[in-house]
Amino acid sequence: MRIPCPHCGERDVNEFRYGGDATKQRPAHGDKDFQTWNAYVFEFDNPKGPHEEFWQHTLGCRQWFRLKRNTATNQILGGGQ
Amino acid sequence: MLEARSPLGTAAHFDLPGITLREAAGFTLTQLAGEEKALKKACGKLPAFGKADVQEAATSFRIAPSQVWVVGAAPGKLAGLHVTPLSSGRTRIALEGARARALLAACAAVDFALESFAPGQVAMTGFHHTPVLIHCTGEDTFHIYAMRSFAHSVWGWLVDAAQGL
Amino acid sequence: MTSFRRLSQGGRIDRGRPLNFTFNGGKRQGFAGDTLASALLAANDIVVGRSFKYHRPRGVMGAGLEEPNALFTTGKGGTEEPNAIGPALELRDGLAARSQNAWPSPRFDLMAVNSLASPLFASGFYYKTFIGPFQKSWMFYEPFIRRAAGLGKTSYAADDVRHETRNAFCDVLVVGAGPAGLAAALAAARSGVSVVLAEQDFELGGQLLSGADAALEAWRAETVAALQAAENVRLLPRAVVQGIYDGNHAIISVGGTALESLRARSIIYAAGAVERPLVFENNDRPGVMLASALRSLANRFALVPSQRAVLLTNNDSAYEAAFDLAAHGVAVTVADLRREISGALMSRAAGQGIVVFPESGIAEVIAKPDVRAVKLSGRHAVTIECDVLGMSGGWSPLVHLTAHGGIKPRYDEAIAAFVPGAFASGHFAAGACNGVFGSRAAIASGDAAARAALGHLGRAKLPAAATLPEGEDLAYAITPVWNATQGSKGKAFVDFQNDVTAKDVAQAHDEGYSNIEHLKRYTTLGMGTDQGKTSNINALAIMAGLRGVGIGDVGTTTFRPPFTPLTVGAIAGRSVGHHFRPTRRSPLHDWHQKNGATFIEAGLWKRAWYYDWAGKTPQEAYVKEMELVRHNVGLSDVSTLGKIDVQGRDAGEFLNRVYVNGFAKLPVGKARYGVMLNDDGLVLDDGTTSRISETQYYLTTTTAQAGEVMSWLEFLAQCHWPELDVHLASLTDEWGGMSLAGPKAREALALALPGVDLSNEGLPYMGVKDITFEGVPVRLLRLSFSGELGYEIHCPANYTEALWEHLLKAAAPLGIKPYGLESLASLRIEKGHVAGLELDHRNSLDDLGLGKMASATKPFVGDVLRQREDMMAPERWSLVGLELLEAGKTLRGGSILFAANDEIKGHGRGYITSVTWSVELQRFIALGLYQGGLKHEGEEIICAFPLKNEQVKARIVSPMFIDSKGTRLHA
Structure with a gap:
């Protein structure tokens, strides 16, 4: 699979690190609510189809970016910012 | 004065028809x-x-x-x-020769053809599981920057791949 | 009996270039242009092997990669390779080929006794030896079966061949250089895009190489010449496209010694089709072949049956073989399973003296073991003496590559075949691969596919459609007959390679294994090295008939790469031996090597484990090195530690957020031990972080977690807290580091760095000082991992070796020596420091006795979820020290801990994480986790190590085995 890094261009997937679901909003630092953190850390959808997620180009620029990928076909639907 | 030692140590050099590899040390x-x-x-x-x-x-x-x-x-x-x-943290390997691009193609999944990777262009990618920065300095010449701790591994990988071209 | 004669002219062989080879040790000769199979047939080696289960004599059946029987082992020792496909193996001078699965020879095989036991080897035999009343019987049968059944054997010698790997890019990949592929490549090339044409044969032309049509041959030669001359075309003969992966990624094995990873912007599948056998009794006898194989042998290899060929068919394509054989003087009889046969075909046959029997099948194959005669069934029950029996059950498009991405093929009733079901964006198919049979139709189809691909690539101007060569293709007119068996005498094979018969398919259906996935695994049909290329469709069609459903409803099993057998060596490429993984070296590596160090792997790093000045074995050496540090002074290499440069206005705030304890108010010139948690509240890593300036910190991590922590910190800084002004840079490779420890550490450092204030005021415990020594920046950190007075000395890696040598030389009068990783790790256990073995991401701060570090005044990552009920439970396993109470015994890491009166069974109450000999206490000590932790201080417990059947007594003590007041640290 090729991943389009917004800075370095298209590269093989083994140059990257996967960072999971990007649609969840990280609770503000200092948020003390248990349910909020529990949901953020342990609960997430696992959609079959388009998925917005984080990737880091570890063998390149080391930048994290968002990517939209179809989890069933590995088609890249849009990316990088 | 404390003596400096480059990542690849004593004058690393390798030659094959169409490929020359050497450490281009001593940079800032x-x-x-x-x-x-x-x-x-x-x-x-x-x-x-x-x-x-x-x-x-x-x-x-x-x-x-x-x-x-x-x-x-x-x-x-x-x-x-x-x-x-970061002067100690990287090795800089100079690669040149008519088969230099073929050697790069054996090492990374980037289009290194002259049309796609011309003098002045820079590619960041991985060789043998380690990050490298490749600077095309001329039609047949390149500088490869790799992490110091991986220097011998990357050098060995390049030398081995060169022998299979 | 089956025999062939070589024509004196014609074919694509070069009679001027004879090639010598051996078969089972016997000398043979063929010509350049021959395959191993054609050369063996020319030498009348008709029986070339024995079948997998039943050891039935077998000969060549097909003309290419679809061949199920004629498999050979070539080479010797380090070049030996089994299962080479005879009709696809280019003959070369000096080739040494051996038949497989037959002893002493294919013609006289003693292992054929399996045939007598054959009723036992029916469907589900293997399965049934594992279940039900016979479930232990597998262990009885296995040794016999393993010796008797099988295909090639592989050598245990190291691979002598280098396997290269390379990457490539192109605009259009065309798979297959038959008429469709050649046409597609030409059209694409003419528009200027970059084209790669991959063909598994050593010549380009596909089906055209087996034909006798002058117009088609002229077209082929012209097209190949044009492609060879085109600069934007890369021709890859002898190249098998093994698999198509996400992102238009093709893996191609080229010439057997290189694996190319090609990324194409578009792909045209023109891989062609393979002919299906027909299913009738004894259809596996030597001399029973695919009709297309006979045609190929005649036209390409100038080999024809000596007297007469009988052809059995259910479609028009076999008549091409009939006409071509007759043209070379072979007597030909056609048994056509169909009732209606085209008038044009019949009159052409008559014109060439070919006898055609409509509505006829094969009642019996008379063979000893090769074909002598056949008896027809149906309206004309005649017996015909013949050399060969050709069979054509129709053609199956090679849809495999189109289905690798998971798109299932669909059944096309009109041609009674599966065709590609759909295409991913940028993928196209042409010719027989797409169900378009006939060479001229294939050319048109390939041409059209190229124009579609060019459109996809955004080319505005598309070339005009190609003109087709003169002449007409034969029609197809198939009447599918999936099972042409007549009775129950003799075996009617469906899968020739795995010896699966029509009866086996029926038995599987009877026993309820009628789903295609069950059929495959229950009978092993389609699981051989040929992956069912000639058997899958017949099998599922027979099953459809038994189930009374449509063929499309039965469906196919999953197509997976590789398309043909691929050695592990080819996939490994050069990632073998010490190249399997990269190795990381400390800047002191060469010094360690020259000075008696034994290395050990720590992740990717090679670290000095112990030195030979201290002993010959690790057990001996680490104790001596520990004594050096406890009583004197030692120097250890800690360059592998993760080191991160943290700069920015908000650097302090950033560290406050990630560490459980405070760092924003850490004074400049001070270091602090810090622990980080994950969002889930469990411990991620620890390290010592120093403040270099108002806006700069020097953060260290454990060696093992350096990469993890860096990515984690970058994730937080870039994605979640972009409002913070903080910049991170890895310094792990930029700086080398050494640990100087022992009661004489200060003295040693003073000798090396005269003029630097190393007093308790000048450089207090946990103080940090940046100096310059002989022009080199050096960072001194007064830290102690060992529990002795200690310093870490960091400097740029280019100078680390020089500084290390200087230190050792300057402090030599004190008796300083280097110490390695084993003793470094042991010293910290004595001191009670947690390290990697305790920081395994399953433990909380409290588990490790570090709960007091958690700040009460500022939030930090993980602070909420670390307070989950379960994680605060009092009976959790928490950190304890252990002292061995039995002399002469040892403690072992991983031992399971039990209370004195517990039954020694199950998970116990904890386990030992780290063990060392204590030079201070002169006994074995350990760190571990125990239920309830130090509440049980003083209690005697049992440490059980079931793997060695050991149980020893130990006492729970504080993990701070030595110097609990820290006097030595503050000396």
């Missing part, structure tokens, strides 16, 4: 980090991704949105920038 590498405005001010211009800015005293690479590598003399005015010296 500085990483500058900061906002684009500050980088632009210090460096004169902000190098674009994938393209080296080659000046007389220094060559600069844009390695991340807020990071620039300067090989050579670091700029004098560094206001608003965070400076990290």
Whole structure:
């Protein structure tokens, strides 16, 4: 699979690190609510189809970016910012 | 004075028809980090991704949105920038020859054909599971920057791949 | 009996270039242009092997990669390779080929006794030896079966061949250089895009190489010449496209010694089709072949049956073989299973003296073991003496590559075949691969596919459609007959390679294994090295008939790469031996090597484990090195530690957020031990972080977690807290580091760095000082991992070796020596420091006795979820020290801990994490986790190590085995 890094261009997937679901909003630092953190850390959808997620180009620029990928076909639907 | 030792130690050199590899040691590498405005001010211009800015005293690479590598003399005015010296942290391997591009193609999944990777262009990718920065310095010549701790591994990988071309 | 004669002219062989080879040790000769199979047939080696289960004599059946029987082992020792496909193996001078699965020879095989036991080897035999009343019987049968059944054997010698790997890019990949592929490549090339044409044969032309049509041959030669001359075309003969992966990524094995990873912007599948056998009794006898194989042998290899060929068919294509054989003087009889046969075909046959029997099948194959005669079934029950029996059950498009991405093929009733079901964006198919049979139709189809691909690539101007060569293709007119068996005498094979018969398919259906996935695994049909290329469709069609459903409803099993057998060596490429993984070296590596160090792997790093000045074995050496540090002074290499440069206005705030304890108010010139948690509240890593300036910190991590922590910090800084002004840079490779420890550490450092204030005021415990020594920046950190007075000395890696040597030389009068990783790790256990073995991401701060570090005044990552009920439970396993109470015994890491009166069974109440000999206490000590932790201080417990059947007594003590007041640290 090729991943389009917004800075370095298209590269093989083994140059990257996967960072999971990007649609969840990280609770503000200092948020003390248990349910909020529990949901953020342990609960997430696992959609079959388009998925917005984080990737880091570890063998390149080391930048994290968002990517939209179809989890069933590995088609890249849009990316990088 | 304390004696310096480059990552590959004593004069690393390898020759095959169409391939020459050697360590091009003894360079100064500085990483500058900061906002684009500050980088632009210090460096004169902000190098674009994938393209080296080659000046007389220094060559600069844009390695991340807020990071620039300067090989050579670091700029004098560094206001608003965070400076990290990296001269010991990388090995610089000079590769040249008619089969240099074929060697690169054996090592990484990047299009290294002359049309796609011309003099002045820069590619950041991985060789043998380690990050490398490749600067095309001429039609047949390249500089490969790899992490110091991986230097022998990367060198060995290149030498081995060269023998299979 | 089956025999062939070589024509004196014609074919694509070069009679001027004879090639010598051996078969089972016997000398043979063929010509350049021959395959191993054609050369063996020319030498009348008709029986070339024995079948997998039943050891039935077998000969060549097909003309290419679809061949199920004629498999050979070539080479010797380090070049030996089994299962080479005879009709696809280019003959070369000096080739040494051996038949497989037959002893002493294919013609006289003693292992054929399996045939007598054959009723036992029916469907589900293997399965049934594992279940039900016979479930232990597998262990009885296995040794016999393993010796008797099988295909090639592989050598245990190291691979002598280098396997290269390379990457490539192109605009259009065309798979297959038959008429469709050649046409597609030509059209694409003419528009200027970059084209790669991959063909598994050593010549380009596909089906055209087996034909006798002058117009088609002229077209082929012209097209190949044009492609060879085109600069934007890369021709890859002898190249098998093994698999198509996400992102238009093709893996191609080229010439057997290179694996190419090609990324194409578009792909045209023109891989062609393979002919299906027909299913009738004894259809596996030597001399029973695919009709297309006979045609190929005649036209390409100038080999024809000596007297007469009988052809059995259910479609028009076999008549091409009939006409071509007759043209070379072979007597030909056609048994056509169909009732209606085209008048044009019949009159052409008559014109060439070919006898055609409509509505006829094969009642019996008379063979000893090769074909002598056949008896027809149906309206004309005649017996015909013949050399060969050709069979054509129709053609199956090679849809495999189109289905690798998971798109299932669909059944096309009109041609009674599966065709590609759909295409991913940028993928196209042409010719027989797409169900378009006939060479001229294939050319048109390939041409059209190229124009579609060019459109996809955004080319505005498309070339005009190609003109087709003169002449007409034969029609197809198939009447599918999936099972042509007549009775129950003799075996009717469906899968020739795995010896699966029509009866086996029926038995599987009877026993309820009628789903295609069950059929495959229950009978092993389609699981051989040929992956069912000639058997899958017949099998599922027979099953459809038994189930009374449509063929499309039965469906196919999953197509997976590789398309043909691929050695592990080819996939490994050069990632073998010490190249399997990269190795990381400390800047002191060469010094360690020259000075008696034994290395050990720590992740990717090679670290000095112990030195030979201290002993010959690790057990001996680490104790001596520990004594050196406890009583004197030692120097250890800690360059592998993760080191991160943290700069920015908000650097302090950033560290405050990630560490459980405070760092924003850490004074400049001070270091602090810090622990980080994950969002889930469990411990991620620890390290010592120093403040270099108002806006700069020097953060260290454990060696093992350096990469993890860096990515984690970058994730937080870039994605979640972009409002913070903080910049991170890895310094792990930029700086080398050494640990100087022992009661004489200060003295040693003073000798090396005269003029630097190393007093308690000048450099207090946990103080940090940056100096310059002989022009080199050096960072001194007064830290102690060992519990003795200690310093870490960091400097740029280019100078680390020089500084290390200087230190050793300057402090030599004190008796300083280097110490390695084993003793470094042991010293910290004595001191009670947690390290990697305790920081395994399953433990909380409290588990490790570090709960007091958690700040009460500022939030930090993980602070909320670390307070989950379960994680605060009092009976959790928490950190304890252990002292061995039995002399002469040892403690072992991983031992399971039990209370004195517990039954020694199950998970116990904890386990030992780290063990060392204590030079201070002169006994074995350990760190571990125990239920309830130090509440049980003083209690005697049992440490059980079931793997060695050991149980020893130990006492729970504080983990701070030595110097609990820290006097030595503050000396």
